[in-house]
Amino acid sequence: MKRNLFWLGAFLTIVFTMFARQPFPSTADANFDVIIRNGTVYDGTGAEPRQVDIAIRDDRIAGVGDFKSAKANTVIDAKGLAVAPGFINLLSWSTESLIQDGRSQSEIRQGVTTEIMGEGESMGPVNDRVREEKIREQTDIKYDITWNTLAEYLQYLEKRGVSCNVASFIGATTIREYVIGFEDKQPTPGQLDAMRELVRKEMEAGALGIGTSLIYPPAFYAKTEELIELCKVAAKYQGKYISHMRSEGNQLFEALDELLRIAREANVPAELYHIKAAGKKNWPKEDELLARIERAQKEGLKVTADMYTYTAAGTGLDACLPPWTEDGGYPALFKRLRDPATREKIKAEVKVDSDKWENLYLAAGSPDKILLVGFKSAKLKPLTGKTLAEVAKMRGKDPIDTAMDLIAEDESRISTVYYLMSEENVKKELQKPWISFGSDEASQAPESPFTKSNPHPRAYGNFARVLGKYVRDEKVLSMTDAIHRLSGLPATNLGLDHRGFLKEGMFADVVVFDPATITDHATFEK
Numbered sequence: 001m002k003r004n005l006f007w008l009g010a011f012l013t014i015v016f017t018m019f020a021r022q023p024f025p026s027t028a029d030a031n032f033d034v035i036i037r038n039g040t041v042y043d044g045t046g047a048e049p050r051q052v053d054i055a056i057r058d059d060r061i062a063g064v065g066d067f068k069s070a071k072a073n074t075v076i077d078a079k080g081l082a083v084a085p086g087f088i089n090l091l092s093w094s095t096e097s098l099i100q101d102g103r104s105q106s107e108i109r110q111g112v113t114t115e116i117m118g119e120g121e122s123m124g125p126v127n128d129r130v131r132e133e134k135i136r137e138q139t140d141i142k143y144d145i146t147w148n149t150l151a152e153y154l155q156y157l158e159k160r161g162v163s164c165n166v167a168s169f170i171g172a173t174t175i176r177e178y179v180i181g182f183e184d185k186q187p188t189p190g191q192l193d194a195m196r197e198l199v200r201k202e203m204e205a206g207a208l209g210i211g212t213s214l215i216y217p218p219a220f221y222a223k224t225e226e227l228i229e230l231c232k233v234a235a236k237y238q239g240k241y242i243s244h245m246r247s248e249g250n251q252l253f254e255a256l257d258e259l260l261r262i263a264r265e266a267n268v269p270a271e272l273y274h275i276k277a278a279g280k281k282n283w284p285k286e287d288e289l290l291a292r293i294e295r296a297q298k299e300g301l302k303v304t305a306d307m308y309t310y311t312a313a314g315t316g317l318d319a320c321l322p323p324w325t326e327d328g329g330y331p332a333l334f335k336r337l338r339d340p341a342t343r344e345k346i347k348a349e350v351k352v353d354s355d356k357w358e359n360l361y362l363a364a365g366s367p368d369k370i371l372l373v374g375f376k377s378a379k380l381k382p383l384t385g386k387t388l389a390e391v392a393k394m395r396g397k398d399p400i401d402t403a404m405d406l407i408a409e410d411e412s413r414i415s416t417v418y419y420l421m422s423e424e425n426v427k428k429e430l431q432k433p434w435i436s437f438g439s440d441e442a443s444q445a446p447e448s449p450f451t452k453s454n455p456h457p458r459a460y461g462n463f464a465r466v467l468g469k470y471v472r473d474e475k476v477l478s479m480t481d482a483i484h485r486l487s488g489l490p491a492t493n494l495g496l497d498h499r500g501f502l503k504e505g506m507f508a509d510v511v512v513f514d515p516a517t518i519t520d521h522a523t524f525e526k
Contacts, residue, residue, distance in 0.1 A: 031055075038051070042082060081512050085483070085499070087114075089114065100450075109460075114166070119211050119212075120213025122174045170207045179191050203236070204237065215358040241262055243262075256289065273306060287428070314416070321346060334408050346404065368389040372406070374416075431476065433489075460521070
């Protein structure tokens with residue numbers, strides 16, 4: 001059965017406004033709406049660039065070739081500039097930010113025209129339990145949840161108006177919360193049937209497949225067999241499995257084995273979210289990780305990955321704590337963190353390296369490498385931008401005690417940056433032709449409420465950084481390869497018909513930029 005994707009909004013005007021030289025009007029009775037002339041065109045296929053024109057009528061590319069004598073309402077002179085398909089952000093967390101501000105400025109200004117959501121959690125399906133939890137988790141962006149399904153959420157965005165195209169995976173965490181709740185228990189046969197049915201309905205409505213984030217509760221509690229069953233349903237609709245694997249550190253290879261098993265047994269293409277070897281002691285695993293994936297590809301498995309171009313990851317401060325602390329959900333976690341005996345048990349476990357759970361406190365190597373970037377409470381917001389070590393010193397407490405105190409006081413995960421990866425490994429990943437790109441961030445804008453937190457710089461810089469730092473300045477990969485992996489490759493992997501390429505008949509998702517000056521400006525401080 002063919003999927004009907006929920007593509008939202010017209011991108012062309014926004015991109016040209018942000019990236020191209022100022023257009024000038026032509027005749028009123030034009031043959032085309034827009035012609036882009038004199039640019040160096042990268043068509044997204046990986047082929048070498050050409051000096052050709054792009055003609056656009058309505059929302060489609062009407063032709064690629066010589067349109068020097070043609071007329072258009074708008075003519076853009078792209079001399080000295082690169083012209084490419086709009087970029088695809090394979091890991092977007094703009095689920096809430098697009099409700100607040102549909103302009104998606106931090107994405108659009110980097111050339112991103114399509115945002116893909118659903119890393120473990122998705123904005124549907126929703127029942128009373130899921131709705132209550134999503135409302136409780138809201139921080140600076142407040143909104144009512146008037147939808148019940150993922151498809152209805154996407155329609156809600158469309159009615160509000162957004163600049164970018166949007167699609168989503170079904171979050172396996174959300175499916176689990178809907179049917180089972182937040183407890184560490186396995187589904188009954190009846191519950192598993194209910195989970196399958198939810199997946200079926202969302203796939204028929206246009207979802208891309210199943211997304212997981214397996215280091216976090218309650219997703220951590222799911223067995224491999226549960227995920228296989230959900231993916232089998234998605235496979236019937238040409239869906240894909242995409243995963244923040246159960247480990248990116250001590251159990252990296254075992255986690256990869258699980259992903260490959262799911263791909264084989266569910267007969268579904270698989271993708272690793274933000275591929276990495278996390279924690280200094282695990283950096284030497286990078287070469288073997290890449291080799292194992294390529295061996296699986298040679299065996300016939302459709303396995304790909306995406307990445308962000310930084311050596312620091314971003315998640316919650318609660319990722320320092322063992323998963324059992326969140327059995328029953330966040331209210332249960334906060335209660336445990338206020339119990340002295342339970343705190344001592346947690347502290348003892350955090351101090352000991354383990355293969356049973358992903359301990360990001362130890363993976364970071366030091367509380368100096370754990371940066372606090374987003375609080376819910378106005379009282380704690382002044383700590384934004386400080387390291388865990390700095391806050392612990394301010395309070396005269398042990399860093400682990402400080403982490404537990406902060407989570408309990410803020411009653412939130414607390415957005416946190418962890419320095420986990422090596423630059424050498426980032427460059428190895430950049431050289432792999434099967435790795436696309438995702439920011440793992442929400443879209444931002446330089447105004448309230450977005451300025452109340454200090455997001456990871458990948459929000460403003462991930463895609464520009466590929467083209468500036470790694471293509472132009474360090475020549476780690478070519479412009480042709482980079483643009484293919486920013487557009488055509490993810491479009492093909494996701495089955496996004498009529499996107500990702502500059503060809504006649506494709507949607508006119510187009511970005512024009514100056515390859516000599518494109519640069520990422522965002523830092524961890526600003």
